[in-house]
Amino acid sequence: MNKYQAPVKEMSFALFDVVQADKVFAELGADSASRDIIEAVLEESAKFTQSVLAPIYQSGDSEGCRLDVASGSVSTPTGFKEAYQQFVEGGWTGLTAPEAYGGQHLPETVGALVKEMIDSANLPWGNYPLLSHGATEALKQHGEEWQRAAFLAPIVEGRWTGTMCLTEPHCGSDLGLLKTKAEPVADGKYAISGTKIFITGGDHDLTENIVHLVLARLPDAPAGTKGISLFIVPKFKVARDGSMGERNPAVCGSIEHKMGIHASATCVMNFDGAEGYLIGTANKGLNAMFTMMNTARLAVGLQGLGLIERAYQNASAYALDRLQSRSLSGPKRPDKPADPLIVHPDIRRMLLTCRTLAEGSRYLALQASLQVDILERSESAEARQAADELLGFLTPIVKACLTEWSVECTYHAQQVFGGHGYIAEWGMEQLARDARITTMYEGTTGIQALDLLGRKTIQLQGAGLKRFLGLVVEFCSGHTKNVQLAEFVAPLAQMAQEWQQLTMEIGKATMENPDNLGAAAVDYLFFSGYVALAYWWARAVEAADRSGNAELAARKRALARFYFQKILPRTFSHAAAIKTGAASLMELDEAAFVA
Amino acid sequence: MNKYQAPVKEMSFALFDVVQADKVFAELGADSASRDIIEAVLEESAKFTQSVLAPIYQSGDSEGCRLDVASGSVSTPTGFKEAYQQFVEGGWTGLTAPEAYGGQHLPETVGALVKEMIDSANLPWGNYPLLSHGATEALKQHGEEWQRAAFLAPIVEGRWTGTMCLTEPHCGSDLGLLKTKAEPVADGKYAISGTKIFITGGDHDLTENIVHLVLARLPDAPAGTKGISLFIVPKFKVARDGSMGERNPAVCGSIEHKMGIHASATCVMNFDGAEGYLIGTANKGLNAMFTMMNTARLAVGLQGLGLIERAYQNASAYALDRLQSRSLSGPKRPDKPADPLIVHPDIRRMLLTCRTLAEGSRYLALQASLQVDILERSESAEARQAADELLGFLTPIVKACLTEWSVECTYHAQQVFGGHGYIAEWGMEQLARDARITTMYEGTTGIQALDLLGRKTIQLQGAGLKRFLGLVVEFCSGHTKNVQLAEFVAPLAQMAQEWQQLTMEIGKATMENPDNLGAAAVDYLFFSGYVALAYWWARAVEAADRSGNAELAARKRALARFYFQKILPRTFSHAAAIKTGAASLMELDEAAFVA
Known part of the structure; x- marks a missing residue:
């Protein structure tokens, strides 16, 4: 009952006519990013998301994920694995990744639009590849060359996915409190021990390996946030040459029972002396993690946008179809027993709220993504500085406002459906439940607001x-x-x-x-x-x-x-x-x- | 994890010191309603709701209701039937009902506070007795004396419950479209045929009989809202002397899968020539139904209040306990690894929003309930007129604002809990899911707003x-x-x-x-x-x-x-x-x- 049609024309208008990204692409020498090529990519993405991901959105929610406790293995809902295979075969895992590691290196702005489609079509499914993107960024910016070769290439290829392991039972927003330990062992390796919670995609059956990026403390680390280091801890051990070895003791202990995103496994991860490697400098792990977090924050903002778009599409279709009461200014369809909902000003108020917030959010999210492209590709230090400042400022706004608006707009979509908005069959309540996590994970709205006003302003x-x-x-x-x-x-x-x-x-x-x-x-x-x-x-x-x-x-x-x-x-x-x-x-x- | 402590002191302050209901009670000659007596009633209600209803709130949600399709019988979750028995034994079903039918005739204002406690403790459970109250009002005001004797007395006694059967698949807000038919048969009886949806408590196992109040059309009825009549259609047939007979063909065909209130059965009801009686005047059924609806609207407003109160209690307890980050104005608990959440201004903003909306809503809801008491008891036509006008104006505000605020405040409570607010175990997400129906049923917020501004203003x-x-x-x-x-x-x-x-x-x-x-x-x-x-x-x-x-x-x-x-x-x-x-x-x- 819950349809999705990717708004390709509107996306193209947003990217090229409103945000005028093509001017920037030209300056950056991103020659492969012509309007024709990008529109073709968007059309392909529309086909994939509409025909493969959207149909398993509702079934994935009612089926949910299952954990085999004995092996710590999570099974995703029916169809998720097959959809992921098609995603890999379509080359989507490497869309924006560096060519050196097998990627297509399209601009992040294009990646953002593809991401929006994925989130509209099936946000919980999208969470599995999502964090690969963050891991890619962290490895690109902070990893050693052998680490990139060993870990980045399989991620770009889609054979492995990434996770971010930050939160612990007693620490969420305040990472300075974290307790997970990393002990140096032989060969520059570390043994990681501790419990992480709320790990999205901490285990699943989509790929042959999972790369956990884990925050932990070295034995001599100072207290607080200045003593946190970042480690790569794969599900199956990985040697320096990239070859996979035996199972690492990095195991899913349980999965959470949540309000929504049932198809997205949220894991408690137990690290019991798991083998890992340090990324970047000891005790500077928070910097590296911020790289991932900023990427993830923009991505979660896009989840909000994706939900608003889908909520709007379904609510407007219902309002055009459902006959209920007469217009206050006289019957508009005297031939029918009642007028369609769309004649009522308050129904329009709710629909237009969704519509203008969706389109406006898309422009804003593209502006932010474009700064990422400039930061990555520009040869001008001045341009990079400007992009960095603007991106830092826009990131908490995109993350928090788009997700808050998704809570609001999925609310409106439910209201347009009346009582049917509360019934699972119609699909609006799932959008509302799924929206509800977006204002929490990757930093609550309160945390984003402090980042915007305190740190960034x-x-x-x-x-x-x-x-x-x-x-x-x-x-x-x-x-x-x-x-x-x-x-x-x-x-x-x-x-x-x-x-x-x-x-x-x-x-x-x-x-x-x-x-x-x-x-x-x-x-x-x-x-x-x-x-x-x-x-x-x-x-x-x-x-x-x-x-x-x-x-x-x-x-x-x-x-x-x-x-x-x-x-x-x-x-x-x-x-x-x-x-x-x-x-x-x-x-x-x-x-x-x-x- | 989701506690509830009835705010008896605050309720008493609201009723007597702020709203000063005792002055009105004295004028109305409601002698049994002294502050001492009412406080004792509230204390008893607190005990019942805290110890009997609150403990089965979360379990009722995860268990949900079950339908035996062959018999059309709904089973409520474990403990619901026993809780209802205790509710009956405590005399709560007749709290505000007329003495002539076995009630205690306490003021509706007192009933409102008891209702708030029930809704805080276990809103989905509260939905079963809720509509009995509406049926009581409709029978009181529009029923014939034999109908009151036959139907009202067992409802007051708690042996039967009531339902309201309005909505049909093609008509919700616009009742003029309804199609259910009523054919006159022998002995002043009618045969009712049609399908009703979204019938709260349409079937359950709490009582020996259920009294459905059903809107339907007589054969010669004019089209639209002017051709709607109200009928009493019991689950088991009832003779004029009140004796129960065989099963009526008024059967639950399915129960809805909903976002929340899983423990409250929302039924599709199939009436297949079911035996019923006309209440009030033919074709004037909407008037009688409005009586029930207004009662139900105030009651749903109280559901909003109950949810805000419980959300606040849990969120404030968590904020006092959970240590996370330091105060912006310097450490407040230097002896601890971090300060409690309560030191952060934004956490306080969310808590105080819940707190001030809860307390303010309580005053407002009591003001509205007091008008019901005046309407019922005052001997002054002028006072009744004033009360009627004020009540009509306040009802949509209470219904819509208190429920909208419950959506907002359960949102805040989840945010205070951070990621834990999304996890079922902590209970905040259940409050948010349950709140979400309150802005829809008994008329959406949009419908209330039109009632307030159009009809009432x-x-x-x-x-x-x-x-x-x-x-x-x-x-x-x-x-x-x-x-x-x-x-x-x-x-x-x-x-x-x-x-x-x-x-x-x-x-x-x-x-x-x-x-x-x-x-x-x-x-x-x-x-x-x-x-x-x-x-x-x-x-x-x-x-x-x-x-x-x-x-x-x-x-x-x-x-x-x-x-x-x-x-x-x-x-x-x-x-x-x-x-x-x-x-x-x-x-x-x-x-x-x-x-």
Whole structure:
């Protein structure tokens, strides 16, 4: 009942006309990334995700994963292994990976669109290859050459997958508390011992080996985050020449019973002296892990986008089909017993919220991905610096806002279905349950907000924000005389000013009392996300006007109007809440919270 | 892992000190409702709900209901039947029912608090007795005397339960489309045939009989809502003398697979010439059904409140216990490896959102229930008229806002738990799944919003709003010189004025274009809910000041400050969205929604 049609045309419009990635690709010498080639890739990806992944989304949820406790082996639901084989055969595992290791080295922006399709079609399935991408990045940037040869090539080929092993029972957000130990043994190897929880894809039956990237402490490591190192710990031991050996004592002890993503195994992993190798510098593991985490954070943001898109598609189809009550302004289908839901303004409000958040999120996510491409490929240090600052700033916004919006929009999709939205058969409730993890894993929304406001903004004197505001000012001042855009440019320019002003006020308040930062963070995150999308919606209208396609131009203008009139005003509440600071949050003592 | 402690002290404070129900009880001559007696009732209810219902909440969810297809019989989860027996033995089924039919006739306000405890402890279990309450009201107000004797007495006694059978596969919100038929047969009986879906408690094993109240059409009935009649159709036939006969062909055909409330059977009911009696006047069934629906809507609002309370209790306990990261303003527990979550402003933001919405919702729900008591008991036609108008206005706000807030607050509770919030074992995800039905059943939030703004406000020239605003003005003008309250009274008075102004603007816009009503409805609903809670928070501070308990006064003041500073500003966004009208919602034609 839960259909998916990849929005290839819209994606192409977003990538080339709105974000104008082709200009950047040309500058970067990414010659293989022409519009024709990329559209062909997107078409292929659409076929694969629609025909292979989407049909096993609901069945995967009801079947779930199974653990054979004796062997610690996890079986994925029916069809998952076959789908993964087709994924490998289609060359998708190496889409954006370096050519040196067998990849096709297409831009990350293209990878992001393929990723979005996978997440729309079957997010829990997508979690298995997802973390391979993070492992690839960590090995690329921090691994030794032999490690890349031994581990990266099979990952790119799709024969192995990767995981990230960070969380322990007593430490999630606060990695400084972690206890897993790494003892040096012979031949530059280490014996890893400890328990990790919430390990996505910690075990499965899709590939012959799994490469765990594990945070652990060396015997002489300092306490806290400065004593954490990163290790490669494969499921089956791997020699330096890449040959696979015997089973490593890195075993799934149990799988969690979760609200959703039932088809994605979330494992407790027991490392019992498992053989591993150090990646990068001892005690600097958090840096390497951040590489993976940032990649994973953008990827989780795309999961949010994928869910919004699929929720929208199903809810709008239902609203066009389902007859219920008459329009307030008189019957629209007098020949039928009732009008379709789509005539009701509140149904449209919910659908347009999903639609404008989906399209706007796509522009924003592509902007972020494009910075990854620049960082990787540009020969200009200045361009890389700019991309790095902008990417650092956008990553928590993409991760947190897109996932929060997926919680909201899957909610709306359920409401459009009425009571049927609560019934498994129709599929909307699965989207809502699956969305619910995205605001938690890879750092909760609260953690993203602290990263955005604390680390990326206050600590860096607003470097990333200035970059973004520079783009807004450039756009607004480039279109002051554009009558077609006036209704968007004026409020956008004003919001940009308020954004800057608000940031300065928070900076000042934080110097007086650091709790003001924590108090403002989530509201600041949302404020930023809504203004960022306003910028992209104005640009989308401009791009559609430029296209010469009148229907497209009218449609984007109508959507942008909705966004500016109905969604952007949410910033008023966030700004007002920010301005009242931390006082009312901190006034009660702890005892008053005892229920 | 998911605890519950009934907040008896807070409930008593809400009922007597804030809402000051005792004054009203005295006027109504409800002598049995002294504070001592009611507090004793609440203590007993606390014991029952905590020790009997709460322990089978999680097990009931994982076990779910089972249908024996051959007999159409539903089995409830382990312990549900025994809990229901204890509920009957404790006299809870007749708590607020008329003495003439064996009830104790305690005020509905007291019933509301008991109901909240049931919903906190085990909402899905609570759904079985819930609809008995609606059936009681319908029989009281619309039934004939023999019907009351035959059907009401066993319901009050707890031997039978009631259901509401409205929805059909092709009609949910739009009851005018319903097709179920009623054919007159001998002895003033009717043969009912048709299929009803989403029937909560349509079958179960808790009682010896089930009384279905069924909407159906007589052979000569006009089309649409003016041709709907209400029938009593018992599971086992009942003669006019109340004696039970053979099985009626009113059978559960299947039970739905739902996102949550797994322990609450949601049935497809097949009526195949089932024997029934007409209640009230032919073709006026919707009136009688509204009686049940209004009762049920308040009851669902209380479900929202119950979920928020339990979510808050668990999240705050976790935040006090779980050590993770240091406070931004320096370590608070240097002796420990990290500070408890409660030191972080954003964690407090989420907890205080739950706390202030729970307490504020309780005041508001009690205000609504008190109008039911006045309506039922007052001898003054004027007082009844006032109560009726206020109740009509408050019912959609209570239903929709409290349930929407339960979706939000169970979300916050999950976030406080981080990844553990997604794991079944910890129980927060169950609260979130269970909350998700409350914004749908008994009329979606969109339907409540249309009821509030269209039927209850615009159509009635703001009768209910004027009553509420009258209370606000009375409170504000009674405390103009109260320095302690100044920080609340001034913004409250301003918000009340804006509420009135906004209502007039919408009325005007609606005359120009009826779609403006539909466009504004949900934002207006939330706006109303937030201002209503601001009134009650100001009154709570005043009540706490009056109590002479300095700790209580300081606590309520701190909570009210949080509410006014962090929650009330949400009205800014809603007001701004309202003011832009329907244009941006209606601009796109239907084709543009095809995905």
